[in-house]
Amino acid sequence: MPAPDTPAEPAPDGALPDDSGCHVLHVDMDAFYASVEVRDRPELTGRPVVVGGLGPRSVVLSATYEARAFGVRSAMPVGRARRLCPQAVYIPPRHGLYGEVSREVMAVFRSITPEVEPLSLDEAFLDVSGSRRRLGSPARIARLIRAQVREQQGITCSVGVAPVKFAAKIASARCKPDGLLVVPAADLLGFLHPLPASALWGVGEHAEDVLARLGLRTVGDIAHVPLATLQRELGAAGEHLWTLAWGRDERRVVPQREEKSVGAEETFPADVDDPEVIRRELLRLSGRTAHALRAAGCVARTISVKLRLASFKTITRSRTLAEPTDVAREIYATACALYEGSGLDARARLRLVGVRAAGLRPAAGAARQLAFGDRPAGWREAERAVDQIARRFGSDAIRPAALFPGDRQAPSPGPSGSEGRKPSSKAWEEARILENEPGI
């Protein structure tokens, strides 16, 4: 529901809001995952719908506004959401479907301008300064986008229009759902300064606490405090916030951003203290990471592992390789060495493990020096063949022997490998705590 002070979107006479000085749009789908589910099942319209179960110890992915009215929020455990809103329909996510809808929505944006910077599946920045002559003012373009998305996808979105990126993002959040909010350049500070400090992009729980300690509760408070005070308390982030509070944001809309790292991580359905199970998980995650690298046409120099203990304390260990790689076998060997050298107790109970590859560069041209006995080219070819088989027959068709159920062979990066046990199955199958209850 739009806040009472939100300017009404189309004025009764159809007049467009003043958008002078604006050229950035932030488009955000409303309750994206839940909206897509409702679109597919019209009988759910107007009822509380919760898409939940992001992981094996699930949290909520998205909820319709009807469910949100009961206090259901994303990043909330599904069990808690159920207590808040037992009458809601709980739906397991269908990621493939959301990906399809996202591609179609992004195609709508790109039909407006090539200057589209996706932020996630369901939101993007657009710089429409080059589209004015063809399509009209930014406010008119925003209206056009909202109409097209609704017509083509049957879901609603909200659009913020502003002179700078972060203000457009705040504006779209302030007019949800199904809204349009234009912040003309002349009104920028008048719009920003009454907002709570947490509205600024980059103010999370920690920064909000620090600001509250300084007595700074609104964006205007931040703007009027000496810059040096913010720098002392928050470092570079302090200066960043102060600049934003004065409506300045030099960041441009960047159509394609280079990835800085790729990785994979997984929470175990129950805490694990068996090193063999942990190594097998590292093998699987190394395979996914290597696959992502090859799909992106990249090699990586730095491999890191993330280990989250049962207590939720998280440690990371990383190593920079002499030569960059996209080979699962090399990533796995490094990840195992990092895990074994982590200094954790041999039977430490782990909640989550992760593998990440950073220091990316294009694979083409990343020639490498071969040492005697080193066969990376052979492994790379083998893994590329695996990619092709997986593309053709599905990712379940082929995987390392150690990951097949019933196979007793342990993953062995080197001489330290030993006997393994039954692998953990996919998180999703473990986490069947959700069900469809269309009758409720």
Next chain:
DNA sequence: TCTGGGGTCCTAGGACCC
């Protein structure tokens, strides 16, 4: 309250080199 998985960016200390 009992916490997913994908990321980005910043900080700080230490090693190393010139």
Next chain:
DNA sequence: TCTGGGGTCCTAGGACCC
């Protein structure tokens, strides 16, 4: 031989975003 300072890289951790 001992010393200083700056730059760069590596590593670990943490805040933050959706």
